[in-house]
Amino acid sequence: MFFQQLVNGLVSGCVYALIALGYTMIFGILGIVNFAQGEIYMFGAFGAVTVYAATGSLALAILAGLGAACLVGVLLERFAFRPLRGTHPLVPLISAIGASILLSSLARFFFGPEDRPFPHEFSAATYTVFSAHITGMQLTIMGISAALMTALWLFLTMSRHGKAIQAVAMDSDAARLSGINVNRAYVATFLSGSALSGVAGMLMAVYYNATSPTMGLLPGLKAFSAAILGGVGSIPGAIIGGLVLGVAENLGAAYLSSNFKDAFAFIALVLVLIIRPRGIMGQRK
Template sequence: MFVQQLINGLTLGSTYALIALGLTLVLGVFNKLNIAHGDVFMFGAFTGLAAAGLGASLAVAILAGMVSAAIINVLIERFCFHPLRNSHFLAPMLSTIAFGIMLQNIATQIWGADPSRFPNVETTTQYEFGGILLSSVHVVILVVSIALMIAIDLGIHHTRMGRALRATAIDGEIAGLLGVNTGKVIFFTFLTAGALAGIAGVLTANVYSQITPHIGIRQGLIGMVAMVIGGMGNLRGAMVGGIAIGIIEILNDAYLGAGYRDLVVFSLFFGFLIVKPDGLIPQNKGARA
């Protein structure tokens, strides 16, 4: 029973890790939060649902969610961050709140306010390993999420764009003087963060929840919790934090009850902010965005 819950928590947590990774990438480059990130997640989930409703496979639905969310995130950079880059540090973040509310209302107009459930786009197969049940969809979530986390980590450390991104995160002005195309780095950062949110949206909606235009509010907050627990601005910390939150939620539901889920998670969030604000993996011990 306990091992089964750990596997379920790892599956859920891997989607939270993707959300936290996107938030961390943007935070690393701008030192500001994209508060609409959860709504980007939501829009990606709805786009994937629309594709699945037309008969698309899960892979195509994931691709549709990824592309739409990536485009929306680039628009957020263009309209919320870029014009306000020299304004008060709160201005871009406040503008993303407004943008997120706009996305919620657009989704309501297109898909309605009632909960929508992701259609079964693939035949689900159940696997059993020593009494542990694992569905084929859970396997897809784990494989896709872990592959993306590994790819992001390797890309940040072993590619030219990754080095440029890290240089921009440390000091964008100096990076520009040294020849780094910071505009390209910023575009790539928001594109990647949006794509991760869209993929997470489709994967999450396909298994765990009904979709509403407001689903992104909690998911965005969970991404922030994962960042704080893992270590602010630390990509590996975001992964660890996301997985930890997923496991904590599933264990809470199994042993305490779902009604205590948010109380436990956000109490933990508050506790880390007060007692250990550097998180489980301080920034100088992990991969900085």
């Protein structure tokens, strides 16, 4: 029972971590919270499910999901955030909330309010470790998440664009003076953050075999809590925060009350804010 909940928690934790990475990168570079991150996740899932239903090809579906998520991310950056740069944090915050409502209601308009299945079977095999049953899909989710996190790390530390993002996050004026195209760094941040969220959305769509216009709301909020838990702006923090949150939530649901499963994330958040506002890995508040 304990190990089973631990595995289930790690699986949802991986997904929270992927979304939390998007939050934390955008916060690190722009100092704003992209409240529409959950909607990017949702559009990734819908893009994939729509193309999969039409073509039956998984490769095309993944491409479409990635494309949809990145497109939404870039549009958000261009129209909801770029015009508001340098204003009080409340302004982009309200704009982001608006964008989030707009995107989820547009999805309901285009895809209908009911759940759509994503009927792809990965592998029916289950493995038993310490009395916990791990399905092939769960292994896939953990594997893909780990690979993406490594890829993100390499991108940020090795590539030109990644280094530009880090430079702008440290000091955007100094970065601009050293000839870095700051706008391009913002777009690169939104693109990589959106791609991660889009993948998370697709993985969850297959895992639960369902997509719906509101599917991004709770994972989005919980991932934000995970980002704060780990320390906003910290990449390892987002990963640790996501995993801790996923495990805590599943154990809480199993041992305390499953009715309040969704509340644990926010209770954890309030506790962190009281005890250690800068989060587990945060350097400063």
